[in-house]
Amino acid sequence: MTPILELDGVQKAYGAITVADRQSWSLADGEALGVLGPNGAGKTSMFNLVTGTIKVDGGTIRFDGQTITDWPAARRCRAGIARSFQVPQPFSGMTLFENAYVAATQGAGLSGQEANSVCLDVLTRTGLIRKANHLAGSLTLLERKRLELARALCAKPKVLLLDEIAGGLTEKECHALIDTIREVRATGVSIVWIEHVVHALLAVIDRLIVIDFGRKIAEGDPRTVMESREVREIYLGIAAHG
Numbered sequence: 001m002t003p004i005l006e007l008d009g010v011q012k013a014y015g016a017i018t019v020a021d022r023q024s025w026s027l028a029d030g031e032a033l034g035v036l037g038p039n040g041a042g043k044t045s046m047f048n049l050v051t052g053t054i055k056v057d058g059g060t061i062r063f064d065g066q067t068i069t070d071w072p073a074a075r076r077c078r079a080g081i082a083r084s085f086q087v088p089q090p091f092s093g094m095t096l097f098e099n100a101y102v103a104a105t106q107g108a109g110l111s112g113q114e115a116n117s118v119c120l121d122v123l124t125r126t127g128l129i130r131k132a133n134h135l136a137g138s139l140t141l142l143e144r145k146r147l148e149l150a151r152a153l154c155a156k157p158k159v160l161l162l163d164e165i166a167g168g169l170t171e172k173e174c175h176a177l178i179d180t181i182r183e184v185r186a187t188g189v190s191i192v193w194i195e196h197v198v199h200a201l202l203a204v205i206d207r208l209i210v211i212d213f214g215r216k217i218a219e220g221d222p223r224t225v226m227e228s229r230e231v232r233e234i235y236l237g238i239a240a241h242g
């Protein structure tokens with residue numbers, strides 16, 4: 001089956017710091033892929049390369065049957081790639097509905113009643129509808145994370161990129177968010193999820209890749225990858241012998 005998203009030999013460096021080192025991986029349509037790696041490994045940079053906010057030095061990115069390597073960020077978003085940010089970035093002086101509306105109109109290119117319906121549906125699905133008319137600046141951390149997810153969903157993505165959306169939440173909040181992400185996934189949206197909260201990741205993903213120094217060092221079944229020597233040595237910092 002043709003992947004919905006594919007990176008082929010993607011290269012990016014900032015001076016001496018390589019954030020993507022001939023990175024190649026793909027995401028099948030409907031799949032949920034997890035991404036692990038130590039701080040500074042290049043995970044967020046990889047999302048920036050996929051969404052087009054930074055340009056590759058080399059390699060190719062394909063999405064939904066087209067080569068998008070040179071496409072500007074707005075075109076990629078309109079085509080169906082949306083992301084959440086590690087640090088939530090809502091328009092704090094606007095209501096939740098207005099935040100969602102900006103995403104639906106600017107991200108997905110919707111207007112009028114269609115944009116309204118998408119916003120109401122997404123705010124309901126993400127558990128935010130009761131606060132639709134509250135200012136985004138008044139939200140708790142969990143609600144801000146939910147709004148990040150809602151804004152990405154209002155762009156009607158085929159591929160949803162989640163950047164550490166579970167970080168900083170209590171166990172109970174984390175479980176509630178996992179349920180929401182599972183529901184999103186069940187609607188057919190393909191997901192790439194960068195996360196340090198491993199149990200949250202393992203509750204959702206089909207496959208796991210591990211990145212270190214911009215290089216993919218492991219890939220496969222999540223539990224097998226977690227137990228692999230490379231991951232124990234490089235990600236968890238546990239020396240492997242023999």
Ligand SMILES: Nc1ncnc2c1ncn2[C@@H]1O[C@H](COP(=O)(O)OP(=O)(O)OP(=O)(O)O)[C@@H](O)[C@H]1O
Pocket residue numbers: 014017019037038039040041042043044045046086
């Ligand atoms: N615009 C930039 N200019 C120079 N260096 C950068 C730039 N963006 C990122 N870096 C560096 O690239 C490396 C990878 O950063 P990146 O944010 O992609 O890592 P990460 O794996 O997402 O880390 P974390 O888990 O801490 O979020 C870091 O050393 C970072 O300081």
